[in-house]
Structure formats: structure tokens, C-alpha cells
Amino acid sequence: MRVTDNSSFYSVARQNSAFTLIEVIVALGIVGALMSTLLYTLQFHIDVASQQHDLAIATSLAHATLEEKLQEGVSEDASKDGTLDEDFNYKYDVSESIHEGLYEIRLIVTGRGQEVRLNAFYPR
Numbered sequence: 001m002r003v004t005d006n007s008s009f010y011s012v013a014r015q016n017s018a019f020t021l022i023e024v025i026v027a028l029g030i031v032g033a034l035m036s037t038l039l040y041t042l043q044f045h046i047d048v049a050s051q052q053h054d055l056a057i058a059t060s061l062a063h064a065t066l067e068e069k070l071q072e073g074v075s076e077d078a079s080k081d082g083t084l085d086e087d088f089n090y091k092y093d094v095s096e097s098i099h100e101g102l103y104e105i106r107l108i109v110t111g112r113g114q115e116v117r118l119n120a121f122y123p124r
């Protein structure tokens with residue numbers, strides 16, 4: 001019968017039961033890379049949402065301004081620049097259309113890095 005020393009067996013088992021420093025550093029590196037990718041993606045989508053919000057505001061202002069100008073009445077060769085609010089400006093231009101009996105109305109709204117162009121035809 002052979003007698004073994006159990007103390008060395010338990011000390012080896014105890015040494016292998018924990019993570020090594022290298023394993024912890026690699027795990028933290030992977031988590032850090034994933035977090036930086038997540039934060040970059042989140043910031044990108046926040047920027048896109050902000051641009052879409054600004055574009056929606058510019059489009060809404062353009063439609064409202066065009067409707068207001070049409071209700072005021074259209075005269076040939078009218079041109080006007082103006083401010084819609086603190087961030088948005090517009091340029092309004094009326095000219096003869098290539099289509100007989102119609103005016104061509106062009107409205108450009110700019111602001112916050114966005115530009116919206118609307119064209120409409122109006123009978124003379």
C-alpha cells in the first residue's frame with residue numbers, strides 16, 4: 001500500500017482555483033474595447049437623431065412659411081430673405097415658370113447645418 005502526501009495535492013488545487021493576473025487584464029481589455037465601441041455607437045446615433053430633429057424643424061418651418069406666402073398672395077418677381085427664428089433663415093423667390101400661366105415659387109430654409117428646398121407652382 002502506498003501512502004501519499006495530501007498537503008501537496010491541496011496546495012496545487014488551491015493555486016489553480018483563482019484567475020491569474022494575465023486573465024484578469026485580458027478580460028478587462030475585452031470589456032474596455034466593447035465599452036468604447038458601445039459609447040462610439042451611442043454617440044453616433046445621438047448625432048444622427050439630432051440632425052434628423054433639426055431637419056424636421058426646418059421642413060416644418062419651410063412648409064409653414066410657404067403656406068403663409070401663398071395665403072398672402074403671389075406676385076411676379078417677388079424675392080425676400082428673412083429670419084424664421086433664432087436659428088433658421090429663409091429665402092423666398094417667385095419667378096415666371098416654364099409652364100404657361102404659372103408662377104414658380106422657390107423657398108429655401110437654412111439653419112443648424114440643414115437646408116430644405118421647396119418648389120411650388122401657383123396659377124397667375
